[in-house]
Every structure is written in structure tokens, then in C-alpha cells.
Amino acid sequence: MDVKRDEASSQGGSSGTSWFKHRRSLSADNSSLDSQREPAQTSMKERLMTLRSGFEAMLDKLTRDSASGIDFLAPLKKAAQQDVAAQLRTFIDRFDDEGPTLSVTSQSELVQQFYQDMEDRLYSHDVYSSATDEQRDSVMLGIERHLTHHIYHIVFRHLKEEDEEDVKFYNKVKQLRWIRPHHLDAAIDMLNEEVVKEVDAAQDELLTIDAMRAPQDKLRCIQTCAQTVFSILRKSASTQAAGADDFLPALIFVLIKAHPSRFKSNLKFIQLFGLPSYLSSGEAAYYYTNLEGAIHHIASMDAASLKLDQEQWDKLMTGDASAAVEGLESIEAMKEYLDRLTSLETKAKVMKRDVSVLLHNVQMTSASTVRPLDFPDTGLTDYSQRLARLSKSRKSLSSPASPTTARRRSSTASLSARQSSSTSLNDPTEQQSVREGQSVEDAAGTDA
Numbered sequence: 001m002d003v004k005r006d007e008a009s010s011q012g013g014s015s016g017t018s019w020f021k022h023r024r025s026l027s028a029d030n031s032s033l034d035s036q037r038e039p040a041q042t043s044m045k046e047r048l049m050t051l052r053s054g055f056e057a058m059l060d061k062l063t064r065d066s067a068s069g070i071d072f073l074a075p076l077k078k079a080a081q082q083d084v085a086a087q088l089r090t091f092i093d094r095f096d097d098e099g100p101t102l103s104v105t106s107q108s109e110l111v112q113q114f115y116q117d118m119e120d121r122l123y124s125h126d127v128y129s130s131a132t133d134e135q136r137d138s139v140m141l142g143i144e145r146h147l148t149h150h151i152y153h154i155v156f157r158h159l160k161e162e163d164e165e166d167v168k169f170y171n172k173v174k175q176l177r178w179i180r181p182h183h184l185d186a187a188i189d190m191l192n193e194e195v196v197k198e199v200d201a202a203q204d205e206l207l208t209i210d211a212m213r214a215p216q217d218k219l220r221c222i223q224t225c226a227q228t229v230f231s232i233l234r235k236s237a238s239t240q241a242a243g244a245d246d247f248l249p250a251l252i253f254v255l256i257k258a259h260p261s262r263f264k265s266n267l268k269f270i271q272l273f274g275l276p277s278y279l280s281s282g283e284a285a286y287y288y289t290n291l292e293g294a295i296h297h298i299a300s301m302d303a304a305s306l307k308l309d310q311e312q313w314d315k316l317m318t319g320d321a322s323a324a325v326e327g328l329e330s331i332e333a334m335k336e337y338l339d340r341l342t343s344l345e346t347k348a349k350v351m352k353r354d355v356s357v358l359l360h361n362v363q364m365t366s367a368s369t370v371r372p373l374d375f376p377d378t379g380l381t382d383y384s385q386r387l388a389r390l391s392k393s394r395k396s397l398s399s400p401a402s403p404t405t406a407r408r409r410s411s412t413a414s415l416s417a418r419q420s421s422s423t424s425l426n427d428p429t430e431q432q433s434v435r436e437g438q439s440v441e442d443a444a445g446t447d448a
Contacts, residue, residue: 072142075135079127092150104158108272115275118143144275145214152213162265172298173259175317183306186249189236202228203258209266215274218266219284226287229254252294
């Protein structure tokens with residue numbers, strides 16, 4: 001059973017099909033084990049171990065295969081693509097043969113020489129004459145990613161000189177878990193929820209470095225982490241902008257909080273197998289240098305650097321006082337939070353009072369601006385009164401109940417009736433009587 005598992009593990013990195021064949025044979029073995037009624041616990045443990053070994057082999061193969069493409073060559077002409085692919089294939093075959101027996105320094109020299117040869121070839125060979133500088137830079141980045149993915153399993157395990165340093169740094173950071181921003185004079189407001197989220201995001205970037213294989217991808221994690229630290233400082237600063245002097249203490253705090261493993265080995269891998277041009281200048285190189293400075297600062301951190309007495313430092317580093325310090329700092333954080341709430345409550349009361357005063361002033365201003373009209377002039381008042389009386393008399397005369405209005409309506413109606421009945425009469429005497437009757441009615445209306 002163990003022999004079959006070892007064979008399957010060795011074959012899993014080279015062929016996915018062999019792994020599936022192994023799974024079928026594993027099922028047959030499991031059936032025989034069940035038939036022999038072996039203890040269930042032992043059988044389950046063996047199955048899990050074999051399954052894990054197979055998954056790790058498949059994951060390694062998929063990771064390597066995903067980087068084996070040459071999509072970065074797409075902008076180049078076909079002849080140039082074929083030349084780069086041939087150079088890469090030749091060097092990888094050579095490294096697979098010679099690399100495992102070389103020291104990490106010799107491995108680095110071999111890779112760096114290949115980078116230099118390829119860069120010279122991109123600028124001197126005729127097949128690359130039509131390529132632009134941007135395309136050449138892109139090809140070099142693709143070469144680095146493609147190559148380091150293939151040789152990663154060979155070179156990273158040879159960084160044995162850094163293993164001891166990794167352990168020492170990891171343990172030192174573990175002892176410093178009690179560190180808070182004020183110990184480092186770091187302008188980080190851990191009571192701000194947005195700042196806390198940014199701190200977590202920066203830690204995630206540092207932890208992701210170990211999962212990346214290409215040096216440029218590891219550098220990109222460092223760059224993103226550093227940019228997030230600057231964002232932390234901007235969100236924490238209330239009165240002044242964050243400066244370069246604030247960056248290193250904040251980066252040290254984030255690094256301690258992240259507590260990454262194999263951190264020095266990862267930085268050493270970037271230095272040995274990355275493109276030298278990306279570590280000599282640029283934003284990524286600046287952040288890489290600051291991260292190395294943060295590591296050095298943590299490694300040399302002592303009581304004097306944190307302005308603590310030696311006895312307190314010893315207790316904190318051994319864990320005797322770290323729990324108590326964390327408790328006291330939690331109480332202080334709660335007190336500061338309550339102070340902020342009290343300050344906000346006071347500001348709210350002041351704002352409410354100011355709003356009340358403003359509303360009162362608006363009401364007073366409106367009352368003093370809109371006033372009823374008065375007429376201090378006596379003559380004007382009398383004239384208004386006469387107009388009112390005249391309007392009242394006109395309304396009474398035009399009222400339907402007025403006697404004068406009734407007589408006028410009656411006279412008009414009778415006159416119309418007589419005119420309609422005698423329209424055909426031409427007798428002068430009749431016409432005279434009609435005119436006399438109209439005159440009498442008009443006189444009566446006048447007297448009224």
C-alpha cells in the first residue's frame with residue numbers, strides 16, 4: 001500500500017492520468033481492506049493521506065501548467081515568438097539537469113546570466129528588430145514568470161541558509177504580539193473601523209507573498225501592502241497628511257500583526273531570482289528596501305528602542321505581562337471610545353442649541369418685516385370711510401330686494417308688453433298715450 005502511494009505521488013507531478021489510475025487502484029485496495037475487516041480508523045487515515053498526496057501532486061502540476069503558456073509573446077512576430085520559446089525550453093532543460101546539484105548562489109548566477117543573455121538578444125537579434133521597448137520589457141517579465149514557476153520547486157528548497165533566520169524572525173515576531181501602534185509611535189487609529197479593515201488587508205498582502213512563485217508577483221504584493229499602509233495613515237490622520245517618516249513605523253506594526261512565515265526566504269528569493277532592473281529603481285524597489293528595513297528594526301528591537309525598562313520588557317517578551325498589558329490596553333481603548341462618544345454628544349447638544357437660536361432669529365426677522373398697514377393721516381382715513389359707505393349704498397341699491405329695483409323691473413316689463421302688443425298700431429293717439437305712460441313711469445322712478 002505504501003509503495004503504491006509513493007509511486008502515485010511521484011507520478012502525480014508529471015501526469016494527471018496516472019493519478020486517476022492510482023485512484024482506481026486505491027479503490028480496489030480499499031475493497032480488499034474492507035474484506036479483511038481492518039480497523040476502520042487505520043483505513044480512513046491511510047485513505048486521507050493518499051488522497052492528500054494525490055491532491056498535492058495535482059495542485060503542483062496544475063500550478064506549473066498554468067504558467068507554462070507563452071501568452072506574453074503574443075505581441076511579437078511569429079519568428080520572435082519561436083526564438084524566445086526555444087531559448088526558454090533549452091535553458092529549462094539545462095536547469096533541470098544541473099540545477100538540483102548546484103548551490104543556491106550558483107543557481108542564482110545561472111538564472112541571472114540567462115536574463116542578461118535574453119535581454120541582449122532582444123536588442124541585438126534581427127528577429128526582434130520591429131519590437132518596441134515596451135514589448136521587450138513585457139517579454140522579459142514573461143520570461144521571469146515562466147522560468148521561476150518551472151524552477152521554483154528546485155531553488156526555494158535550497159534556501160537553507162535562510163531557514164534558521166526565518167525561524168528566529170518568526171519567533172521574535174511571535175514574542176512581540178503585544179505591540180500596539182503607540183509603542184512604535186505609529187499614527188494608526190485602531191478605533192476607526194475603516195482603518196482596521198485596511199490593516200487586515202495589508203496583512204493579507206504580506207501573507208500572500210509566500211503563495212506567489214514569480215518574484216514580480218511577490219513584489220506586487222509588497223507594493224500593494226505599502227500602498228495600503230499609506231491609506232491607513234491618511235485615514236488615521238485628522239489634522240495633517242501622512243508623511244514618509246510615518247510610513248516605516250506603520251509598516252513595522254502591520255508586519256508584526258501579520259506574523260508571516262518564511263518571510264526572509266521569500267525576500268531572498270526575490271533578490272536572487274528576480275529581474276535586477278526591478279530591484280534597482282522604481283516604486284517596488286523603494287517598498288522592498290523599506291520592508292527590509294522593517295525586518296532589521298524588528299530583529300534589533302529591545303527595551304531601549306521602545307522606551308521601556310528592562311524588567312517590563314522581559315515580562316512582556318516572556319508572556320508574563322502581555323495578557324495584563326492587553327487587558328489594560330483594552331480598557332484604555334474603551335475609555336477612549338467613551339470619551340469620543342461624550343465629545344460627540346456635547347457637539348450634538350451645541351448644534352441643537354445653535355439651530356434653536358437660528359430658528360428664533362428667523363421668526364423674529366419675519367415678524368419685524370411683515371406688518372399690517374396703518375394710516376396715520378386723518379384725511380386719508382376719512383376718504384377711506386366715505387368710499388366704504390358709497391360701496392355699501394351701491395350694494396343696497398343693486399340688491400334684488402330693493403323697492404327701486406323692483407319698480408324699475410316692473411315698469412320695464414309692462415312697457416315691453418305694451419310695445420309687443422301694439423307694434424302693428426300706427427294711430428298717433430295711441431302712440432301719444434304710450435309716450436305719456438312712459439313719461440309718468442320715468443318721473444316716478446326719478447322721485448323714488
